[in-house]
Amino acid sequence: MEVEKNEFKYCEKPEVVTVDTDILLIGGGMACCGAVYEGAKWGTPKGIRFTMVDKAATDRSGAVAQGLSAINTYCGENDPADYVKYVRKDLMGVIREDLVYDLGRHVDNSVHLFEEWGLPVWKRAEDGSTQDGSKPAPKLTEGGKPVRSGRWQIMINGESYKVIVAEAAKKALEYNRKETGVEQNHFERVFISELIHDKNDPNRVAGAIGFSVRENKVYVFTAKTMLLACGGAVNVYRPRSTAEGQGRAWYPVWNAGTTYALAAQAGAELVLMENRFVPARFKDGYGPVGAWFLFFKCKATNSLGEDYCSTNLKVANDDFGKYAEDPHQLTTAMRNHMMMIDMKAGKGPILMRTHEAMQALGETMTPKQLKHLEAEAWEDFLDMCIGQAVVWAGNNIEPDKLPSELMPTEPYLLGSHAGCAGIWVSGPGDIAGIPDEWHWGYNRMTTVDGLFTAGDGVGASGHKFSSGSHAEGRLAGKAMVSYCLDHADYKPELGRDVDEVIAEIYLPMEVYGKYKDYSTDTSVNPHYIKPKMFQARLQKIMDEYVAGVSTWYTTSKTMLEKGLEHLTLLKEDAGKMAAEDLHELMRCWENYHRLMAGEAHAQHILFREDSRYPGYYFRADHFYVDDENWRCFTISKYDRDSHTWSLSKRDYVQVVPD
Ligand code: SFD
Ligand code: AMP
Numbered sequence: 001m002e003v004e005k006n007e008f009k010y011c012e013k014p015e016v017v018t019v020d021t022d023i024l025l026i027g028g029g030m031a032c033c034g035a036v037y038e039g040a041k042w043g044t045p046k047g048i049r050f051t052m053v054d055k056a057a058t059d060r061s062g063a064v065a066q067g068l069s070a071i072n073t074y075c076g077e078n079d080p081a082d083y084v085k086y087v088r089k090d091l092m093g094v095i096r097e098d099l100v101y102d103l104g105r106h107v108d109n110s111v112h113l114f115e116e117w118g119l120p121v122w123k124r125a126e127d128g129s130t131q132d133g134s135k136p137a138p139k140l141t142e143g144g145k146p147v148r149s150g151r152w153q154i155m156i157n158g159e160s161y162k163v164i165v166a167e168a169a170k171k172a173l174e175y176n177r178k179e180t181g182v183e184q185n186h187f188e189r190v191f192i193s194e195l196i197h198d199k200n201d202p203n204r205v206a207g208a209i210g211f212s213v214r215e216n217k218v219y220v221f222t223a224k225t226m227l228l229a230c231g232g233a234v235n236v237y238r239p240r241s242t243a244e245g246q247g248r249a250w251y252p253v254w255n256a257g258t259t260y261a262l263a264a265q266a267g268a269e270l271v272l273m274e275n276r277f278v279p280a281r282f283k284d285g286y287g288p289v290g291a292w293f294l295f296f297k298c299k300a301t302n303s304l305g306e307d308y309c310s311t312n313l314k315v316a317n318d319d320f321g322k323y324a325e326d327p328h329q330l331t332t333a334m335r336n337h338m339m340m341i342d343m344k345a346g347k348g349p350i351l352m353r354t355h356e357a358m359q360a361l362g363e364t365m366t367p368k369q370l371k372h373l374e375a376e377a378w379e380d381f382l383d384m385c386i387g388q389a390v391v392w393a394g395n396n397i398e399p400d401k402l403p404s405e406l407m408p409t410e411p412y413l414l415g416s417h418a419g420c421a422g423i424w425v426s427g428p429g430d431i432a433g434i435p436d437e438w439h440w441g442y443n444r445m446t447t448v449d450g451l452f453t454a455g456d457g458v459g460a461s462g463h464k465f466s467s468g469s470h471a472e473g474r475l476a477g478k479a480m481v482s483y484c485l486d487h488a489d490y491k492p493e494l495g496r497d498v499d500e501v502i503a504e505i506y507l508p509m510e511v512y513g514k515y516k517d518y519s520t521d522t523s524v525n526p527h528y529i530k531p532k533m534f535q536a537r538l539q540k541i542m543d544e545y546v547a548g549v550s551t552w553y554t555t556s557k558t559m560l561e562k563g564l565e566h567l568t569l570l571k572e573d574a575g576k577m578a579a580e581d582l583h584e585l586m587r588c589w590e591n592y593h594r595l596m597a598g599e600a601h602a603q604h605i606l607f608r609e610d611s612r613y614p615g616y617y618f619r620a621d622h623f624y625v626d627d628e629n630w631r632c633f634t635i636s637k638y639d640r641d642s643h644t645w646s647l648s649k650r651d652y653v654q655v656v657p658d
């Protein structure tokens with residue numbers, strides 16, 4: 001196949017802006033906001049410069065863009081060791097207990113800060129009734145009792161959650177900017193597409209290159225250390241939403257696997273990339289279920305009114321043994337499995353019995369309290385997933401009168417919710433019983449020198465959610481300050497020719513300019529592939545071969561090998577991507593990152609010879625959980641030159657007793 005080159009004959013060369021900094025934060029989500037809040041406090045008096053680069057507007061970027069109605073990790077009266085047990089159980093016995101413990105002992109402080117900054121937290125009144133955050137009440141730090149929906153979750157009025165967290169981050173950036181005398185240290189609508197290694201050390205990062213999605217400008221950042229925290233990977237799989245509903249997903253469509261792709265390309269070890277999250281969600285609007293199950297005490301059944309988690313227990317137990325024994329102790333994945341058994345048997349649709357839950361709660365309520373309950377039901381979605389409220393309205397569903405359909409969604413790759421795909425990182429190093437090699441100096445640093453991650457980026461440590469991602473960003477931010485102080489003399493020098501990288505990034509613009517007149521419809525052309533088509537092809541491969549919805553999340557060795565062959569061909573065709581404008585240029589590189597993340601995922605599922613997460617995915621040829629051989633971490637490393645992956649096992653170590 002002819003290889004395309006960009007000589008800027010058919011597209012305009014961008015202006016190049018260079019920015020030298022000390023700590024580069026790639027992303028502006030919960031983790032990066034936490035990192036700058038914490039890091040700037042320690043680093044600014046030492047003259048350390050922070051720079052944040054977000055592809056979107058930080059006030060409303062990432063997973064928390066629409067807000068949230070609960071904080072899913074607040075330990076409160078619980079011991080961090082209990083938090084470890086809970087996470088270990090839900091993630092099928094394989095987690096990094098040092099990282100999870102570390103998170104558990106720090107997370108509450110972030111929640112206290114959120115409340116301090118203005119986030120309304122629901123409180124339990126003295127008579128035991130619930131009060132939403134609009135009523136005056138003592139703060140959590142003043143002895144206020146949160147309204148717990150579950151053991152770990154607390155309710156909030158969270159429509160403006162991200163704006164509040166971003167405000168604190170922006171203030172920290174501004175303080176750092178003024179004190180260190182730099183001109184600008186917050187770049188929004190700049191999409192980072194490449195990391196660049198150090199000239200003298202291929203296993204060290206020295207910079208990152210990105211482009212503005214609004215102006216013809218490329219940004220070249222050099223930094224001593226960086227936090228790669230661009231969230232998880234959405235739209236790698238063909239979504240359930242089609243045509244007029246396409247674009248709707250549960251996790252944020254803007255997070256396209258940049259975290260995993262850039263880390264892999266830089267040579268970082270990834271861990272448990274076979275893991276994914278398939279959430280059970282309200283059908284078509286992707287509304288989260290947690291508040292309904294936990295706060296409203298709602299039951300989900302098949303269409304015959306049967307509790308599928310009880311009726312299917314024996315079948316699941318026959319296949320997965322101890323992981324399907326007690327109907328009240330099932331993992332998130334196993335609950336999906338049991339739901340799907342009934343869906344396959346034609347007992348769907350699965351129904352969330354919202355009407356019965358609300359009627360039961362309403363039995364002892366006054367009309368005014370009932371009205372409030374109804375408002376809470378709608379608010380749960382209006383605060384974090386507005387599309388679901390629209391689906392209800394459009395389908396004449398009043399939740400107090402009718403049940404709603406539930407559905408397992410397409411798979412997402414993430415490390416902060418009920419999943420644990422991600423990057424292998426150094427732990428804090430002060431937790432007894434942890435192997436020495438799990439700590440290499442700096443908390444949350446990857447195996448690439450100077451490259452840190454947090455939130456969705458950190459693997460083998462799920463159930464952090466929004467609060468935990470912020471807290472983990474803070475841990476990383478502080479460790480990065482130490483890294484800078486320890487490497488005060490280090491001067492980053494880029495290990496690649498910048499003009500060459502810029503030409504590569506802009507290649508899709510050149511390809512488009514060169515060939516656009518070969519056809520009358522710019523979306524169809526024998527010489528190039530537009531991002532929309534590229535994405536459709538990727539999603540079809542992932543869906544059909546790598547356990548997407550069309551095979552009920554099932555795959556096998558032979559299917560995976562064929563899928564990987566198709567992915568290799570797609571990667572070759574990536575050299576023919578075409579972009580009509582800057583927005584499409586971003587779409588091209590997003591899809592390339594999705595492809596890299598999807599490839600890692602497929603390689604890991606192929607390597608692990610058991611169905612470790614039944615209900616998230618199944619290996620038809622290994623339809624069991626094999627603790628004897630596979631209760632271990634799976635590690636991958638990508639070689640950018642040969643485009644090959646190497647995979648290995650690493651021992652799991654239990655620290656917190658059962
Ligand atoms: O209801 C680039 N989450 C929930 N957490 C909770 O605590 N409670 C809930 O109620 C939660 N639920 C929920 C949640 C998420 C969503 C979408 C819904 C409901 C509908 C999970 C948390 O939100 C999640 O765990 C954290 O936000 C993860 O934090 P982090 O920092 O890892 O990711 P991010 O916040 O999405 O930020 C990513 C940032 O990266 C930017 N970015 N920037 C530059 N260059 C690139 N190439 C980039 N690619 C991405 C993004 O713009 C963003 O700033 S419920 O379901 O349980
Ligand atoms: P979700 O809305 O599904 O993202 O879940 C929000 C929180 O509730 C997470 O901490 C979940 O682990 C928890 N959760 C959701 N559904 C259930 C359930 N059926 N049983 C126990 N916990 C749940």
